[in-house]
Amino acid sequence: MVITPHAAVRGFLNHGNRRFAPLGSSASIDRSDFATFCGRDQLGPGPGVKAVVHDRYGSPDVLRVEEVPVPSPAAGQVRVKIAATSVNLSDWECLRGSPAYARIDGLRFPARRTLGSDIAGLVDDVGEGVTQFRPGDEVYGDNLRLKGGFAEYTLAPESALAHKPDQLTFVEASTIPQAGAIALQGTKGAGTGRRVLINGAGGGSGFFAIQLAKRLGAHVTGVDNASKLDFMRSVGADRVIDYRRDDFTRTSQPYDLILDLAAHRSVLAYRRALAHGGTYRCVGGSVSTLLRLLTVGRLVGGLTGRAIGILAVQEGPAHFEPLAALCTTGDIQIHIDRRFALDEVPAALAHVGEGRASGKVVVVLS
Numbered sequence: 001m002v003i004t005p006h007a008a009v010r011g012f013l014n015h016g017n018r019r020f021a022p023l024g025s026s027a028s029i030d031r032s033d034f035a036t037f038c039g040r041d042q043l044g045p046g047p048g049v050k051a052v053v054h055d056r057y058g059s060p061d062v063l064r065v066e067e068v069p070v071p072s073p074a075a076g077q078v079r080v081k082i083a084a085t086s087v088n089l090s091d092w093e094c095l096r097g098s099p100a101y102a103r104i105d106g107l108r109f110p111a112r113r114t115l116g117s118d119i120a121g122l123v124d125d126v127g128e129g130v131t132q133f134r135p136g137d138e139v140y141g142d143n144l145r146l147k148g149g150f151a152e153y154t155l156a157p158e159s160a161l162a163h164k165p166d167q168l169t170f171v172e173a174s175t176i177p178q179a180g181a182i183a184l185q186g187t188k189g190a191g192t193g194r195r196v197l198i199n200g201a202g203g204g205s206g207f208f209a210i211q212l213a214k215r216l217g218a219h220v221t222g223v224d225n226a227s228k229l230d231f232m233r234s235v236g237a238d239r240v241i242d243y244r245r246d247d248f249t250r251t252s253q254p255y256d257l258i259l260d261l262a263a264h265r266s267v268l269a270y271r272r273a274l275a276h277g278g279t280y281r282c283v284g285g286s287v288s289t290l291l292r293l294l295t296v297g298r299l300v301g302g303l304t305g306r307a308i309g310i311l312a313v314q315e316g317p318a319h320f321e322p323l324a325a326l327c328t329t330g331d332i333q334i335h336i337d338r339r340f341a342l343d344e345v346p347a348a349l350a351h352v353g354e355g356r357a358s359g360k361v362v363v364v365l366s
C-alpha cells in the first residue's frame with residue numbers, strides 16, 4: 001500500500017483520536033452533551049450502568065466511576081455487554097491528551113468520555129439494519145469510533161465487530177484487535193533470513209510482531225527496556241537490546257525491516273540502521289518524529305535506496321481475524337501481563353502508560 005504524506009497523517013491522526021465520524025445529534029442539550037462525553041450516539045431508558053469517565057485530560061486521577069444510562073443502539077450499531085477490554089497505549093495517550101494528535105477531536109476536553117476500544121463481550125441489543133449479529137452472540141473488535149469499553153455496556157458499529165472464536169476466552173479475544181492489526185501489517189515483508197528489528201517489542205503489539213516475524217522465518221531483534229528482555233526472548237526474539245543501554249541504530253549489520261512502535265530518533269539514524277533496499281515503518285512515537293519521517297524521511301529513503309515512512313494501520317475484522325486464527329491453533333501465544341477490575345482502570349492505564357507491562361493488560365468485568 002502506497003501511503004502519501006497526507007493520507008498517512010490522516011490515518012495516523014485518526015488512529016490517535018479514535019473517532020472517524022461525527023456524533024449523532026440528540027434532542028436535548030443535556031442529553032447531547034452526555035452522549036458526546038460518553039461516546040454514545042443515543043441514550044436509552046432504564047437503570048444505570050457503571051462506566052469509568054473523565055471530563056478533562058490528565059493523569060489517571062481525573063478518572064472516576066460513574067453510573068450512566070444504558071445506551072440504545074442506533075441504526076447499524078450493536079450494544080455489547082462488556083466482558084473484557086484490553087488496554088492499548090492509545091488509551092493512555094487519549095487520557096493524557098498527549099502526543100498532540102490525541103487531541104485532534106477535542107482540543108481542550110476529551111471527545112470521548114469513556115475510553116477503551118479493544119472490547120469483547122455479548123451482544124445485548126442491535127439497531128436497525130444490523131444483519132451479522134443478534135443478542136447472545138459472543139463478539140470482539142476494535143471500537144475505534146465510539147470506544148466506551150471501560151464500562152459495563154457500550155455501543156459499537158456492526159462493521160467493527162467479529163464473532164469471537166469459541167477457542168478464545170473473552171479476555172484473550174480482547175487482546176487481539178488493535179495490537180493484532182499493528183503486528184500483522186507491521187511485519188509484512190518479513191521473510192526467511194531477513195533481518196527484522198522491532199523497537200518497543202516488549203509491549204502490547206510488539207510481542208505479537210516478534211512471533212509473526214519468527215513464523216515467517218526472519219531473524220528478529222527486539223528492543224525495549226531491561227525489564228522486558230527476558231520476555232522478548234521467551235516469545236522468540238533471537239536477539240534483544242536494552243534501549244537505555246545500547247543504540248540499535250549503531251549497528252554493523254543493518255536491518256532489512258524495522259517496525260518502530262516508539263519512534264523518537266532522527267531520520268539519519270534510521271537510515272543508518274537500514275540495509276540497502278530495506279524498509280523502516282513507524283507506528284507510534286513523537287509528533288515531531290512522525291512529521292520528519294513523512295518529509296525528510298521519504299526524501300532520504302528515496303535518495304538512498306531505502307523506504308522510510310509511517311504505517312497508517314488499517315482497522316477492522318479483516319485486519320485482526322487472521323491473527324485470532326493463529327491464536328486459536330496455538331501457533332501464536334497470547335501473553336497477559338495483568339488483569340484489573342473496572343474500578344481499577346486508572347491503575348491499568350498507568351501500568352501500560354508508564355511502561356511496566358510486558359504483553360497485554362486487560363480490564364475484566366465480572
Ligand SMILES: NC(=O)c1ccc[n+]([C@@H]2O[C@H](COP(=O)([O-])OP(=O)(O)OC[C@H]3O[C@@H](n4cnc5c(N)ncnc54)[C@H](OP(=O)(O)O)[C@@H]3O)[C@@H](O)[C@H]2O)c1
Binds near residue numbers: 243264
Ligand atoms: N499508526 C497507526 O495507525 C497506529 C494504530 C494503532 C496504534 N498506534 C500506536 O502504536 C503505538 C504502540 O502501541 P502498543 O500498544 O504496542 O504500545 P505499548 O504496549 O506501550 O508498547 C510500546 C513499548 O515501547 C517501549 N518503549 C518506550 N520508549 C521506547 C524507546 N525509546 N525505545 C524502545 N522502546 C521503547 C515501551 O516500554 P517502556 O515505556 O517501559 O520503555 C513499551 O514496551 C502507540 O503509540 C499507538 O498510539 C498507531
